[in-house]
């Protein structure tokens with residue numbers, strides 16, 4: 001689909017810590033970051049099954065929706081995006097939805113009650129019956145093939161060198177792949193972009209390995225909730241390091257990371273790798 005080029009950049013390098021970032025955001029402007037890895041085996045499977053379209057689910061700012069729309073176009077597949085919020089149907093499209101439409105995705109807006117059925121096996125069976133030639137990808141792209149794809153994020157050398165790998169968590173697919181691809185010699189640290197503790201169980205349902213920790217205190221009020229403090233942090237970080245962040249996932253992870261470092265959370269000489277999971281496509285509509 002695309003070539004992968006993910007350089008590693010240094011953020012901090014002193015006698016106490018090595019802090020580097022792996023720039024998955026540079027893979028592609030639309031299929032950026034983790035969504036590339038989550039989609040790649042799913043696309044192969046859709047082609048193998050001779051499906052002619054992709055169907056998936058997402059909110060109005062979903063990076064996964066744009067990534068899927070682009071990937072479908074690349075593979076000459078049709079795509080349907082089932083979007084949360086029927087009130088959006090008659091409103092001007094935001095940048096994310098505009099982009100998805102520009103890639104040929106057909107958008108279906110559903111109310112929040114109907115959207116809640118998105119994981120219901122009976123609903124999905126019905127949807128499959130209605131669209132027999134479609135390959136259905138869950139919200140956020142998380143399924144077994146996505147987890148398999150995320151096992152390809154780290155190189156062997158990276159797994160050997162770093163003690164800690166950090167990543168932002170939404171549905172848990174990416175962190176599950178990172179956990180599955182490493183041994184207990186590497187600790188995987190997740191930063192939840194959502195409020196609440198259910199994500200921990202979600203990750204436990206995706207992997208049986210235990211060398212990971214989820215930090216759930218850096219959600220800033222919940223999914224896609226943004227404060228002035230967070231915006232200021234992101235702007236200061238960008239100015240200092242010339243690395244763009246967005247406020248839903250990577251900004252919150254980085255904020256949490258700096259907070260943990262300030263608390264001396266990490267043992268001396270820790271070598272830490274942050275995953276820049278991308279998501280920059282929707283940034284303009286979210287930040288001043």
Ligand SMILES: *Cc1c(COP(=O)(O)O)cnc(C)c1O
Nearest residue numbers: 170171172173174249277278279
């Ligand atoms: C989707 C997304 C995540 C979360 O990935 P999950 O596999 O759903 O946990 C993290 N960062 C960015 C930028 C994303 O778009």
